[in-house]
Amino acid sequence: MKVEEISKVKTGWKLPLLPLPVCILGAHVNGKPNFNTIIWFNMLHDNPPLIGVAMSKKHYTNPGLKENRAFSLNIPTTEMVKVTDYVGLHSGAKVDKSKEFEIFYGELKTAPMIKECSVNIECKLVNIKEFKNTDFFIGEIIEVYSDEKYIKNNRPDVKKFDSFICLQPNGPYWKIGDYLAEAYEVGTSYKPKK
Amino acid sequence: MKVEEISKVKTGWKLPLLPLPVCILGAHVNGKPNFNTIIWFNMLHDNPPLIGVAMSKKHYTNPGLKENRAFSLNIPTTEMVKVTDYVGLHSGAKVDKSKEFEIFYGELKTAPMIKECSVNIECKLVNIKEFKNTDFFIGEIIEVYSDEKYIKNNRPDVKKFDSFICLQPNGPYWKIGDYLAEAYEVGTSYKPKK
Numbered sequence: 001m002k003v004e005e006i007s008k009v010k011t012g013w014k015l016p017l018l019p020l021p022v023c024i025l026g027a028h029v030n031g032k033p034n035f036n037t038i039i040w041f042n043m044l045h046d047n048p049p050l051i052g053v054a055m056s057k058k059h060y061t062n063p064g065l066k067e068n069r070a071f072s073l074n075i076p077t078t079e080m081v082k083v084t085d086y087v088g089l090h091s092g093a094k095v096d097k098s099k100e101f102e103i104f105y106g107e108l109k110t111a112p113m114i115k116e117c118s119v120n121i122e123c124k125l126v127n128i129k130e131f132k133n134t135d136f137f138i139g140e141i142i143e144v145y146s147d148e149k150y151i152k153n154n155r156p157d158v159k160k161f162d163s164f165i166c167l168q169p170n171g172p173y174w175k176i177g178d179y180l181a182e183a184y185e186v187g188t189s190y191k192p193k194k
Numbered sequence: 195m196k197v198e199e200i201s202k203v204k205t206g207w208k209l210p211l212l213p214l215p216v217c218i219l220g221a222h223v224n225g226k227p228n229f230n231t232i233i234w235f236n237m238l239h240d241n242p243p244l245i246g247v248a249m250s251k252k253h254y255t256n257p258g259l260k261e262n263r264a265f266s267l268n269i270p271t272t273e274m275v276k277v278t279d280y281v282g283l284h285s286g287a288k289v290d291k292s293k294e295f296e297i298f299y300g301e302l303k304t305a306p307m308i309k310e311c312s313v314n315i316e317c318k319l320v321n322i323k324e325f326k327n328t329d330f331f332i333g334e335i336i337e338v339y340s341d342e343k344y345i346k347n348n349r350p351d352v353k354k355f356d357s358f359i360c361l362q363p364n365g366p367y368w369k370i371g372d373y374l375a376e377a378y379e380v381g382t383s384y385k386p387k388k
Contacts, residue, residue: 013338016315017350021213042236044248045325049208054238085381099387121210131239144207156211158361167352171377183365187279
């Protein structure tokens with residue numbers, strides 16, 4: 001790409017265009033498993049492994065998560081796209097979503113995990129940072145579960161990993177595409193301009 | 195997928211397998227633009243738009259970001275994969291990375307942005323949360339820049355958006371793939387089990 005061909009403009013976008021991983025958060029609310037779809041989450045720290053989730057205060061899930069201090073993050077496969085979107089469209093205040101998945105538990109008895117998902121991250125809530133419209137939940141990762149078919153020599157078998165992303169702000173959902181390059185390696189053949 | 199075919203195992207993974215967007219962070223350090231590649235960032239809040247970035251305290255960038263209270267997040271295209279990896283492999287303490295890109299500035303004079311990137315997010319640092327090994331920088335988005343070719347009717351033209359993701363923990367980089375489904379819509383045709 002020639003730089004002179006680039007014509008930068010102020011977009012005024014409040015939410016920048018970003019490809020974000022899609023995830024189903026699981027928590028107990030009013031004594032029952034509930035699930036909602038999120039894209040605002042990422043790692044915060046390596047050791048101990050901490051992960052942060054920003055969730056609108058309007059969500060039905062937030063009080064349950066605060067009460068039980070536990071949650072799960074479950075990575076859906078592309079064949080789960082309809083149900084993933086469904087649990088994001090409907091509030092647990094109006095719809096019982098506890099029957100849509102096969103649920104299992106790890107050490108934390110109030111972090112319901114979804115069997116059909118390829119990766120399950122079991123988290124203990126360790127802190128909350130409050131913003132005006134969102135709660136930022138900080139969880140310590142207690143365990144990561146996966147299916148044997150996604151594991152090869154004790155490592156994730158990334159070629160079989162069939163998750164999808166959501167383009168913020170309005171979608172659509174996109175599949176993960178083709179292999180591009182090795183991370184922490186392809187840059188070794190880059191020739192600096194200076 | 196039949197649920198009985200799923201064989202869940204504890205993986206012991208400290209960092210869960212996650213497809214994360216790749217981004218080049220720009221900041222001034224010791225009076226000069228510096229860039230490093232990150233994958234630990236996401237939105238925290240909508241209005242005002244806040245974005246969080248977790249960065250190892252070992253990074254050369256952190257003191258500069260704290261001093262100047264400004265940074266940028268720049269989304270590289272797939273043809274930038276080599277240079278993106280390169281700026282992640284080398285510390286600004288040892289290598290001058292200021293010449294690798296065409297740089298432009300917006301309102302904040304210490305948030306260098308990369309012309310070649312498809313989306314540029316200009317951020318004012320508003321808060322820092324310290325963890326043991328990482329600084330969690332909270333930035334308010336001042337403006338989002340893009341190229342006219344990625345915009346259609348004042349909206350992002352997502353079909354042309356050519357970013358890539360990194361599979362945590364070790365890569366590789368993957369392209370964004372095919373269209374999967376409309377977000378906030380495909381779930382309306384889901385038939386609940388209950």
